[in-house]
Amino acid sequence: MRTRRWQVVAALLAGLLTMSQAACGGDGKAGSGSFTVGLLLPSRSVPRWEHSDRPLINKRLKELCPRCTMEYANAEDDADRQRQQLTSMITTGVRVLILDAADAKALRSSIIEAHRAGVPVVAYDRLAEGPVSGYVTFDGAQVGRLQGEALLKAMDGRVKSSQVVMLNGDPTSPNAAWFRKGALSVLAGKVSIGRSYDVQGWSTDDAHAQMSAAVAALGPDRIGGVLAANDAIAAGAVSALKRAGVRPLPPVTGQDADLDAVRRIVVGEQYMTVYKPFRAEADAAAAMAVALGRGDDLSKVATTTTDSPTTRRIPSVLLTPRAVTARTIEQTLVKDGVYTVDEICTRALRTACRQAGLAR
Incomplete structure (x- = not known):
């Protein structure tokens, strides 16, 4: 009887194991x-x-x-x-x-x-x-380097006569420090950093406030470029510069290839963004x-x-991230299917798109 009982128990255990595996x-x-x-x-x-x-x-x-x-x-x-x-x-x-x-x-x-x-x-x-x-x-260091290199290229002859405003990301994010370190590896010793701010929550509103403070402190004619950590921050920077009557707008960087940022690049309000596939x-x-x-x-x-x-x-x-300017939108974002030309080029942007080589 004992042998029979163990045979039954063994059969039940085998059945449970099979069900578990299934x-x-x-x-x-x-x-x-x-x-x-x-x-x-x-x-x-x-x-x-x-x-x-x-x-x-x-x-x-x-x-x-x-x-x-x-x-x-x-x-x-x-x-x-x-x-x-x-x-x-x-x-x-x-x-x-x-x-x-x-x-x-x-x-x-x-x-x-x-x-x-x-x-x-x-x-x-x-x-x-x-x-x-x-x-x-x-690679966050490469993101910052791409932004810094683009900013130096865009500033060109204004490097020594003007100052850069750095609008860094949220200090609670380790990426913000990573981006900033990468950017400074390119900018340090080549430009004067007039003001550097941390933007809480990567907020467009906070970026607007910080950029407004920078314009008030430095003067609208002394800002040669804006190192904005991402596109939401770039949006706040651009709106503050426009509100302060800064003309022409200095080159502004960004990151994330947001659609609104791509459109700002087309019309010349933002110089570049970093595209991360x-x-x-x-x-x-x-x-x-x-x-x-x-x-x-x-x-x-x-x-x-x-x-x-x-x-x-x-x-x-x-x-690996990639830099995007007006001339490379088609080879990057459009080619990868992130946006179509029609999505970028609204009716109001048709002329600017043609100048950027986008509209057919």
Whole structure:
């Protein structure tokens, strides 16, 4: 009887194991079938998050794991809200998190919470503190260098006779310091930095206020260029310069290739932007999330490692950004399908587009 009883128990255990493997895709690997990936983005003030990153990540996730689902939340520039969103996703059972932290330091405790719950975190676009499992971004030093080089070229003969205003990104973002360091590696010793401001929340309104303060302090005729960390900041700088009656406008840099910024470049209000092919970044993040969800390491995805203030040798992908001016919009943004000529060239911009070689 005892032998028969053990045979029954063994058969039941074998059946349960088979069912468990089938639920996981049939090979015993955790997550090789269906699971949920949580995506947490930081704000709506920068258009790219909603218009580019979110749909691209979701599309690539479905391609790599057709039965996977994505749960999404936007912090709207509120780190406390993002902490709550992250905790909620852990509670509802997401297997992996892709996180662009609203505040890299403030989210550290939440990332520790995820780690303890067995939920790996992929840091997206900016490196958060804590035990993150992977990191995907663009080379921030190169972003700054592209901006600095473009600004020097645009200023040309005015380098010695005028000053540069630096409108840096949000100080809570490690990327802001990265961009600034890259820009200064080009500008230091070649131009005079008249004023340098940190722009809270990468806010257009705050950038407008800071640029207005710079004009008042330096005078409208002494500003030879504006190093704006991204396109939202550039928008605030341009509006402040126009309101102060600065003519002609000095060259203004940017980043993210927002549609409004591209249109400002066409009409000559902004000199350049930095295009970061979002599809490549989204693809790498989705690939990391799927690998982690299936219990695989990141050796086939990551190309390098990065150290954060809290974690060493994080598997990473650092992508290459590209500078865009009026003359290179077609070879970059239009060619890559980011925008069509018709989207850029509204009726009011037709003449400017023709001069930039865009309108047919």
